[in-house]
Amino acid sequence: xxxxxxxxxxxxxxxxxxxxxxxxxxxxxxxxxxxxxxxxxxxxxxxxxxxxxxxxxxxxxxxxxxxxxxxxxxxxxxxxxxxxxxxxxxxxxxxxxxxxxxxxxxxxxxxxxx
Amino acid sequence: xxxxxxxxxxxxxxxxxxxxxxxxxxxxxxxxxxxxxxxxxxxxxxxxxxxxxxxxxxxxxxxxxxxxxxxxxxxxxxxxxxxxxxxxxxxxxxxxxxxxxxxxxxxxxxxxxxx
Numbered sequence: 295x296x297x298x299x300x301x302x303x304x305x306x307x308x309x310x311x312x313x314x315x316x317x318x319x320x321x322x323x324x325x326x327x328x329x330x331x332x333x334x335x336x337x338x339x340x341x342x343x344x345x346x347x348x349x350x351x352x353x354x355x356x357x358x359x360x361x362x363x364x365x366x367x368x369x370x371x372x373x374x375x376x377x378x379x380x381x382x383x384x385x386x387x388x389x390x391x392x393x394x395x396x397x398x399x400x401x402x403x404x405x406x407x408x
Numbered sequence: 409x410x411x412x413x414x415x416x417x418x419x420x421x422x423x424x425x426x427x428x429x430x431x432x433x434x435x436x437x438x439x440x441x442x443x444x445x446x447x448x449x450x451x452x453x454x455x456x457x458x459x460x461x462x463x464x465x466x467x468x469x470x471x472x473x474x475x476x477x478x479x480x481x482x483x484x485x486x487x488x489x490x491x492x493x494x495x496x497x498x499x500x501x502x503x504x505x506x507x508x509x510x511x512x513x514x515x516x517x518x519x520x521x522x523x
Binding site: 328330337343383396397400 | 440442444450451452454457459467498500502511512513514515516517
């Protein structure tokens, strides 16, 4: 089956600290991988994506590399800001639905303190 | 540009009452459409998805149902709400020809509280 496992939160950091949020997955075939972000009271927004092994997705200073050998897609940022406080979801595209549907992890809440 | 709308934004309903949540997409044709539920402190659960008018795939058997009466309209319904139906309901769309990936675009959500 398909599943996504994320590190439990909340993750609390000081401004300008380095961020890593771990994500590992189980899937059949070769899914595409995504990170979505949810700011308080809002819907989800796509943060970055990677479609094949060794691809690196990046956006707004965030990066994640598709590691097939370790089935991982860890999210990193070199220097977080208070405005990065949100819930981050790792997701994969489900091959059994022709890549139409996504399977999400449970989300990791990030709190950045000034 | 494409936009996705959901309404109502918030809803408080008594147990046993019916439910109808609506989602519409503008600026695209023949999208794939999705309903997700996010319970408090938990991740996203895919409820239904649709690849065309009248075509609904259900992920989890429950007292909810979905319909797609028009190409860009997706409705989530229930005849009798349960307490466990409380949560944040998100509608999403994606391009039908997903190719090698399937980026989904989410609406603002509806917060449902069942009392």
